[in-house]
Amino acid sequence: MLRGTLAELEAVVAVAVHGGFRAAARELGISSSALSQQIAVLEARIGVRLFNRTTRSVVLSSAGEQFVAEITPALAAIRKAVDLADEHRTEPSGILRINTSVGAARMVLNPVLLEYKRRYPQMAVEIVTEGALVDINAQGFDAGIRIREAVPPDMVILPISRFVRPVIVGSPRYFERFGRPTVPADLENHDCIRGRMASGSVYHWEFERHGETFTMNVPGLLTLDESDLMLRAAREGAGLAYLNSWQVGPDLANNTLIEVLEDWLSPYPGLCLYYPGRRHIPAKLRAMVDLVREVAWD
Numbered sequence: 001m002l003r004g005t006l007a008e009l010e011a012v013v014a015v016a017v018h019g020g021f022r023a024a025a026r027e028l029g030i031s032s033s034a035l036s037q038q039i040a041v042l043e044a045r046i047g048v049r050l051f052n053r054t055t056r057s058v059v060l061s062s063a064g065e066q067f068v069a070e071i072t073p074a075l076a077a078i079r080k081a082v083d084l085a086d087e088h089r090t091e092p093s094g095i096l097r098i099n100t101s102v103g104a105a106r107m108v109l110n111p112v113l114l115e116y117k118r119r120y121p122q123m124a125v126e127i128v129t130e131g132a133l134v135d136i137n138a139q140g141f142d143a144g145i146r147i148r149e150a151v152p153p154d155m156v157i158l159p160i161s162r163f164v165r166p167v168i169v170g171s172p173r174y175f176e177r178f179g180r181p182t183v184p185a186d187l188e189n190h191d192c193i194r195g196r197m198a199s200g201s202v203y204h205w206e207f208e209r210h211g212e213t214f215t216m217n218v219p220g221l222l223t224l225d226e227s228d229l230m231l232r233a234a235r236e237g238a239g240l241a242y243l244n245s246w247q248v249g250p251d252l253a254n255n256t257l258i259e260v261l262e263d264w265l266s267p268y269p270g271l272c273l274y275y276p277g278r279r280h281i282p283a284k285l286r287a288m289v290d291l292v293r294e295v296a297w298d
Contacts, residue, residue, distance in 0.1 A: 006078070008042040009071050011035055012050060016068045017138055020058050027140035029095070029126075080280070092284035095124040099136050100145040102129045103227050104271050107246055108145060108160060111295050116288055123284060131198025131225075137276045142285050148269035156277045158292050161270030165245040166206070168265065169257040173237040180260050181240075184216055191239040192220035193230050205242045208266040218242075 014024035014035075021032040028035065043050055050064035060068060096116075105113070105127055117125055128141070133152075136144045144151070147164065151157055170180075181187055184207050195203040202223065204215035222238055224230050227247060234241035235256055251257035273292045275285060 006075075008038050009075060011038045012042065012064070013068060013072055013075060014140070015039065015051065015058060016060055016064070023139075092120050092123055092282075092287040094282075094284055095126060096143075096284045096288060097126045097128070097141045098143050098145060098288075099128050099130060099134055099139065099141045101131060103244070103247075104145050104147070105129050106228070107244075107271060111297075112145075112160065112288075112292060115295065116291055119291070120284075120287060136274075142282070143273055143275040143288065145271055145273055148272050151272060151274045154277065155274040158273045158289060158296075159270065160272055160292055160296050162297070163267035164270045165267045166242060166265045167245050167248055167252075167259050168205070168240055168242050168261050169234055169248050169251070169259050170240045171235055171237040171257060172255065174234075174239065175258060177237075180258075182261075184214075184261060184264055187216060187218050187240070190219070191222075192218035193233050193239040193241045194218065194220045194223040195227070195230060195242065196223050196225040198225075203242070207261075207264045209264050 011024070011028065014027055015021060018024040018027070021035050025032040025035040039050065048063045048067075049061050050067055051058050052061050098113075100108075113125065113127060117123065133146065133150055134141075134144075136142075144155075145160065148157070148159070168181075178190060181190055184205075187205075192205075197203050202217065204217050206215050207213065218240075220239055222233060224233065227243060230241045231243060231247055231251075233239065234243075235251065240260070248257055248259075252259060273288065275281075275289075281289065
């Protein structure tokens with residue numbers, strides 16, 4: 001008789017991979033307490049402690065290490081069999097989990113993500129936004145959406161937008177007070193809204209002209225870690241912001257913001273959908289791939 005349900009076995013592997021209940025529970029879509037209970041029930045049933053738990057850590061016991069080593073290939077085979085069966089579906093089903101950044105999610109929300117929901121209303125779609133890049137395979141995501149240069153090299157890549165164009169913008173009120181910079185060196189005398197990246201470091205503004213590229217650690221008394229906050233601050237005249245053109249399109253059209261130093265900024269590779277390379281793609285992901293091919297823009 002099978003001594004553990006498939007859900008319990010998946011739970012053990014998830015906790016082993018993540019080294020704790022919280023991240024594993026998030027991957028599995030259940031609460032940490034429910035996950036802990038699943039594993040406790042399995043341990044009681046087989047009469048072996050699989051994890052050594054403390055208030056600070058959850059690590060596999062020696063028996064747990066052997067157990068996970070034995071069941072992992074079997075679970076992989078089961079997932080493959082499910083994916084193969086899913087190939088015969090005419091409509092996607094289940095949950096599509098995508099990892100991306102906040103800015104990328106805003107950019108593709110309506111033309112890609114919401115359009116996917118409109119076409120497949122029975123599908124559950126979960127979008128997780130994180131500043132730092134994660135291992136989408138290990139974290140249980142079907143795919144990711146990031147700028148091209150951030151995607152790991154072992155992934156299948158499908159462009160969504162060909163380029164992203166950076167812009168430096170300020171409000172009319174700001175320029176009335178401080179004037180407009182005409183070359184990057186002028187920024188030393190301006191108040192710039194600095195951006196803090198997920199790594200904790202401050203982003204250095206990037207410039208390119210006539211083949212020359214360089215970066216500047218611009219001065220500024222306001223540092224923010226989210227682009228929408230930078231946009232709002234720039235609208236209020238708090239300083240100059242370094243953003244993406246798609247974020248500020250309406251503001252430029254109605255003169256809420258004014259662009260400067262256009263000749264010193266060059267487009268960089270845009271957003272793409274990416275996913276682990278494998279022979280069989282589940283119907284839910286295949287539908288997203290087909291949609292991206294249809295709606296991708298320059």
